[in-house]
Amino acid sequence: MTGVVAALAPHLSSGARVVAGEGERALYSRDCWPYLGLLARAGQPSLRPPDAVVFPANEEDVIATVRWCADAGVPLVPVGGGSGVTGAAVPVHGGVAIDMKRLDALDLSMAESGLVCAGGGWVGARLEHELNRNGLTLGHFPSSILCSTLGGYVATRSAGQLSSRHGKIEDMVVSVRFVDPAGVVRRTWTGAWDTTQLLVGSEGTLGVVLDAWVRVEPQPVARRYRGFACSSVEAGLEAIREIVQSGARPAVVRLYDEFDTYISGARKAAEPAREPGRMAAAIGRWAQDRVDAAAAKKHALRAANALLGRTMGATIALNRLAGRVHDESLLILGVEERTEALADAQAEDVFAIARRTLRDLGTAPGEHWYENRYAVSYKMSPLIGAGLFVDTMEVATRWTNLVSLYDAVKRALEPHVFVMAHFSHAYATGCSIYFTFAGFGVDDEACIERYRATWETAMAAVAGAGGAVTHHHGIGLMKARGLEDDHAGGKPLFDAFKSAVDPSSLLNPGKLWHTTEPFL
Amino acid sequence: MSHEVETDEASCLVVAGAALRWDELETRLGSTGLTLSYLVDAAPNRTIGQTLGAPEWLPTLWPAHTSRAACEALEASGHDGRRYASVVAPRTSSGPDIRAFFMGSGGRFGTVTRVWLRAERRGPVRWLRAPEGVDAGRLRGWLVDHVSVVTLHADALGFVARVRLGTRVADCALEAAAELGLEDGTPAERRWQPRVVVTAPWPERIVMVEGRQLLGAGPTHVAVGFDASTGAEVAWSAAREFATSQGGPVRCFGDLGEVSAPEPPGVEDLGMRAG
Numbered sequence: 001m002t003g004v005v006a007a008l009a010p011h012l013s014s015g016a017r018v019v020a021g022e023g024e025r026a027l028y029s030r031d032c033w034p035y036l037g038l039l040a041r042a043g044q045p046s047l048r049p050p051d052a053v054v055f056p057a058n059e060e061d062v063i064a065t066v067r068w069c070a071d072a073g074v075p076l077v078p079v080g081g082g083s084g085v086t087g088a089a090v091p092v093h094g095g096v097a098i099d100m101k102r103l104d105a106l107d108l109s110m111a112e113s114g115l116v117c118a119g120g121g122w123v124g125a126r127l128e129h130e131l132n133r134n135g136l137t138l139g140h141f142p143s144s145i146l147c148s149t150l151g152g153y154v155a156t157r158s159a160g161q162l163s164s165r166h167g168k169i170e171d172m173v174v175s176v177r178f179v180d181p182a183g184v185v186r187r188t189w190t191g192a193w194d195t196t197q198l199l200v201g202s203e204g205t206l207g208v209v210l211d212a213w214v215r216v217e218p219q220p221v222a223r224r225y226r227g228f229a230c231s232s233v234e235a236g237l238e239a240i241r242e243i244v245q246s247g248a249r250p251a252v253v254r255l256y257d258e259f260d261t262y263i264s265g266a267r268k269a270a271e272p273a274r275e276p277g278r279m280a281a282a283i284g285r286w287a288q289d290r291v292d293a294a295a296a297k298k299h300a301l302r303a304a305n306a307l308l309g310r311t312m313g314a315t316i317a318l319n320r321l322a323g324r325v326h327d328e329s330l331l332i333l334g335v336e337e338r339t340e341a342l343a344d345a346q347a348e349d350v351f352a353i354a355r356r357t358l359r360d361l362g363t364a365p366g367e368h369w370y371e372n373r374y375a376v377s378y379k380m381s382p383l384i385g386a387g388l389f390v391d392t393m394e395v396a397t398r399w400t401n402l403v404s405l406y407d408a409v410k411r412a413l414e415p416h417v418f419v420m421a422h423f424s425h426a427y428a429t430g431c432s433i434y435f436t437f438a439g440f441g442v443d444d445e446a447c448i449e450r451y452r453a454t455w456e457t458a459m460a461a462v463a464g465a466g467g468a469v470t471h472h473h474g475i476g477l478m479k480a481r482g483l484e485d486d487h488a489g490g491k492p493l494f495d496a497f498k499s500a501v502d503p504s505s506l507l508n509p510g511k512l513w514h515t516t517e518p519f520l
Numbered sequence: 521m522s523h524e525v526e527t528d529e530a531s532c533l534v535v536a537g538a539a540l541r542w543d544e545l546e547t548r549l550g551s552t553g554l555t556l557s558y559l560v561d562a563a564p565n566r567t568i569g570q571t572l573g574a575p576e577w578l579p580t581l582w583p584a585h586t587s588r589a590a591c592e593a594l595e596a597s598g599h600d601g602r603r604y605a606s607v608v609a610p611r612t613s614s615g616p617d618i619r620a621f622f623m624g625s626g627g628r629f630g631t632v633t634r635v636w637l638r639a640e641r642r643g644p645v646r647w648l649r650a651p652e653g654v655d656a657g658r659l660r661g662w663l664v665d666h667v668s669v670v671t672l673h674a675d676a677l678g679f680v681a682r683v684r685l686g687t688r689v690a691d692c693a694l695e696a697a698a699e700l701g702l703e704d705g706t707p708a709e710r711r712w713q714p715r716v717v718v719t720a721p722w723p724e725r726i727v728m729v730e731g732r733q734l735l736g737a738g739p740t741h742v743a744v745g746f747d748a749s750t751g752a753e754v755a756w757s758a759a760r761e762f763a764t765s766q767g768g769p770v771r772c773f774g775d776l777g778e779v780s781a782p783e784p785p786g787v788e789d790l791g792m793r794a795g
Contacts, residue, residue, distance in 0.1 A: 110768035112657070113721035114664065114740040117769075157613035168611065171582030174740070175769045192575040192773035193628070197620040201613055213769040215581050215740050217664065245532055245641055247684050249668035342665060345688040396609045398531040398592075427610035428532045429592055429638050468609035475615050486614035489604035493621050493629065512615045 004052040004074065004096065011064040015057030025049040028097040031084040032144075033478060034391045035519065037384055038451060042444035047090050047477075047517070050077065050097040057102055059179075059210050065098055066208060067183035070506055077508045078204040080152030081123060083144040085392070086476025088156060088203045092510035092517055100151050103210060108134060115174065116216050120151025120209035137219040139166025142472075143374055151209035157201030159472035161373055163425050164244070165251035165336060168472070170200045172214045178207030181502040185210065198497065203474060204508035206501050220336035222343035225252070226351055227365025228358035230329040233257050234403060237423060237431070239331065239354050241399050244426045248349040252334030253426040254369065257406075260420040260436070261330040331358060332369045383438060389451045390438045394471040395462050398430040405465040406433055412461035413437055416454045425471060432471040456520050459485075480515035522634065527552050533592060533608075534639045538569030538632045554639035558682060560673050560736045561586050563712035569632045572623045575773045577717060577735050577743040584738050585671040588623050590638040596622040598630035608636050643686055648697050649705025650679040653725070660722045662700055664739050666693035674734040675708040682707075714776045715745040716755040720766040731758060748776055 005018045012018065029049035030036045036046055051074070056062045069076040075095030082089060091097055103121035110116065111134065118127055124138075124145040131137055141160035142148060152158070154176060159168040166172075175189040176199050186207070188196040199206055230236035236255040243250060333350055337343040354360070383390045397405045406421065413419045417439035425432040439454060441447030459482055462469050469482030483490065494513045498505070510516040522537035525548045534554055536545055542556070543564035549555060556562060560578075561571055571587050572594070580589050593608040596619075606612075606619050621629040650659060659679070663672055669684045670693055681702060683693055715733070719741050735743040744762065748755040752774065763772040 110721055113768060114660075115721055115768055157615075157617075159611070159613070167582030170617070171580065171584075174579045174581065189579065189769065189771055191771075192775075193625045194576055194579075194620070194771075197580070197617040200617070202616045206616070217739075241530070247640075247669050247687055248689070338665060342689070342692060345692045349687045349689055396611055398528065398533060398608060398610065400528055400531050425611070427638075428640075430531060430610040432611070466608070468607045468612040468614065470613050471609075471611060472613045474613045479614075483614055486607045486609075486612050487604070487618040488606075489602055490606075490618040492598070492602060493604065493618055494616065497616075497621075 007072070008052065008054065008065065008068050008096070011068050012054070012061045013057050016061045017055040018052055019055075020052040024053045025051070028053050028079060028082070028099070029090065031082045031087060031089050031476075033085050033087045033090070033476065034384070034389060035448075035451065035478065036087070036090070038389055038444070038448050041384065042448060047087075047092060048094045050091045051094050052096050054096055054098045055102065056098065056100070059103060059185075062098065062100070062103070062208055062210065063179055063183050063185065065096065066179045066181065066506075069096055070181060070183055070504065073504065075509050076208070076506055078151065078155070078208045080120070080149030080155070081144065081147040083148040084152070084156060084474065084476060086470075086474050086478040087519070088474055088476035088511065089152075089508075090477060091508075092477070095509075098208065100209070101149060103151075105211065106130060110213075111136060111216065114215055114217065115213055117211055117213045118150055119211045120149060120154065122150045124148050124150065124153070131216060132219055135219050136216040137166075138172060138214060138216055140169060140172060141373075146374065150212060150214075154200050154209050154212055155202060155204050156474040157472070158474075159425060161424070162251040162334075162336065164253050164427075165249055166217070170197060173200060174213040174215065176200070176207075176212045177210045179210060180207050181504065181506040201474070203476065203511055205498065205511050205514075206507065208507070218338045220251075220338055220343075222338070222340045223251075223334065223336050223370070224343050224347040224351075224363075225332070225334040225366025225370050226354075226363055227361040227369075228331040228333065228354045229361055230255065230331050230358050231327075233329050233406070233423075235357055236329050236331045237399075237402060239356075239358055240423070240426050240431065243333075243350055243353045245428050246349065246353065248353070249335075249346060250333055250350045250426075251336040252332055252366075252369075253424060254332040255423040256330045256332075257421050257423075258327065258329055260422050261328065330361075330365060332366050334366055334370065387447070388438050388440050389447055390436070391451070391455075392473075393435045393437070393455075393458055393462075394432055394473055395435070395467040395469060396425070396430060396432040396471040397465070397467040401466055402431055402433070405462070405467045408465040409433070409435060409458060409461045412457050413454065416450060416457060433467075434471075452520070459520060475512060477511070477515060477517065478519045480512065480518050481520045483513055524634075525549070527554055527639075529553055532639050532641065534637045535634065536568060536637065537634055538572070538594075539567055541565065541567050542571070549639070553642050555642045556590070556637060556639050557645075558585050558640050558671050558684070559587050559590060560671055563710050566712045568635055568637075572632050572635065573625065573627050574775050575626070575717070576624050577775075578719060578738045578741055579771075581738050581740055583667055586736075587637070591619070591623065591635055592638055593636040594619055594622065594632050595634040596630045596632045602630075604630070640684065643684065646683045646685060646694070647704065647706055648681045648683060648702040650681065650700075650702055652678055654679075654701065656722055656725050658700055660737075660739070662693070662696050663737065666690075666696070667739055669693055672737040673707055673710070674736050675710055678734060679737065680705060680707040714748040714752075716748055716752070716759040716772070716774045716776070717743055717745050718759050718763045718766075719743045719771045720763065721768040721770075723766070732762075745775075748774070752776055 077091040101121040103119040105119040107117035335346040417437040419437040463485040526535040542562040746755040
């Protein structure tokens, strides 16, 4: 490992860093995939860490790193914020991890045409802040916006929470400039064949993103958010379908099923959201209250966990009970526009349709969601700390198949985990479903095995119901098996392209269609 | 390739064989509640497969109203007989978009055989014509504000806007259109012809000059065609000269069909060969 540092460093600028310390190598051996958290909790080593980590100061450093790795036959894994949840940026075959966050140039010269060129290292929140200072917005608001990069968005084909208004990353990217595995700088969208959509979603296997021309819009200044109570999930979905098919353009369309409505507790602004972690802790405290503290204090935590385990083990009963704690679903609708007049017009169109069949709850639920929209991502840790596992699965299908897909996945998962869902990212032709599930095992090994079995079951259920296995989280290591479901017959095409572009399999090897250590 | 047509009206989806011409498909949809008349590149004398296989005029920038943007899913056949089929879903993040091997590649990697297209619900529309010399910046701003109900088409006379009626936003779009000086106007028939295309960011002024034809516009780009009927070399030369005079991300390619032309860049750069 120190050999890599000594060999690579002379090729880089004085502002670059190359390190091989145990801490950095451990940090860059993982992303936010929950499976890696379970492994760490169990004291098991993560997948193979990189041999070294490079922090380039400029794009010349990036080019030099790629060329050195190509010459030395050392794998290279581009890393942005490391916030992916599927293991896409995990270096399966070691090598060098290259942290791109210092590539943050910004060209605003074409902003009047609605175009800017931004470096791949921009963290989403910082880029949005800088664009806002110029009266612009990218419109891309993933829940990881505080710790994810533009290059990462391009690489994973990401989507933001307001995508129903602004589109997804593939809708924003005009052209990508990247370093190919031979160390040559290229740009997509130059000739007859637009290769942009082959680089978007390639998860670091085809090129290292330097920068991208992206579409920007005038920053919305007028917002209208409301909540509506739905007598059923089906009623809420029907309203959403009518809204998006009418030509209206809501920024946010978010329907929670019955238990997710109860958990989110977003009906009133003054009422804090009920957090799954707090529920688990409350159950634990209830157990502790019933144990003789003086005599068995040292066993209190184990008792709480045992009670929790028995509760979580009765997953079918718990799921059926959850479906009865709340008899309404919550629909959040939001509109954002450049002017007050446009916002009023959009709101009139959107909310009028909702009011025909749903009960208007006023502005509080919608505004509460907007104020707390980034908080949900940070609520998993207490549950994992309590011995559970938690994960999410985002799928998509057309409207006529949506309820069938939802029912199929819930039915398949109920015997294994506690499951709830919300519907978002609505289209004229269909919608995405975002499942959240939590489970438990008697020990770490059992927990990991149940986690793996859950995903096996979930993926099979989605494929069997004709849904897309991933809407916006990407493939990584976790969902590699689902590639053939979403792109039947696609492997030979990817193989040919990968062989032409990266014959030595330098970039992020062992990923996508070439996964060598599949999770399932 | 088949000429079958099926509809999933609740999902606003039309399933069609790629051998169908656009005018045939729209006729077959006449008895349904769906229409594809909003697509800016659906030239009546071309098939669905020809349009999808040809280079895209405009970048796929949501909510672009081109056939590629409307293609929800497709089935294709490679030159070696292998078949490909994408899942029918509004969107996936399952790696690179494999459909891009077949859309816009000029048939290099295979042929599209069947497509699922996003349709609009049939309803009242109004066509407005943009006068020559209209302020490009204001026209672009109008499109950006109302892009959910407005599509900018183009014919030999210039821009023609299609406004989908029935919402308050559409009413706002019409009010703003009146301020811009847009007037009622029926689009002239769009027919595909060989040309070299330059797609560039919106210019300061929309100017029609001899030998050039506006092909379309999205929120960030306009597409200008250079007539190749008098020779591909002449068209390429004029197009490249125009392209180099623009700023920002510019794309220059030939949509020439049988007309011989130099191998477009991009494929060569990536070392890819068909078959």
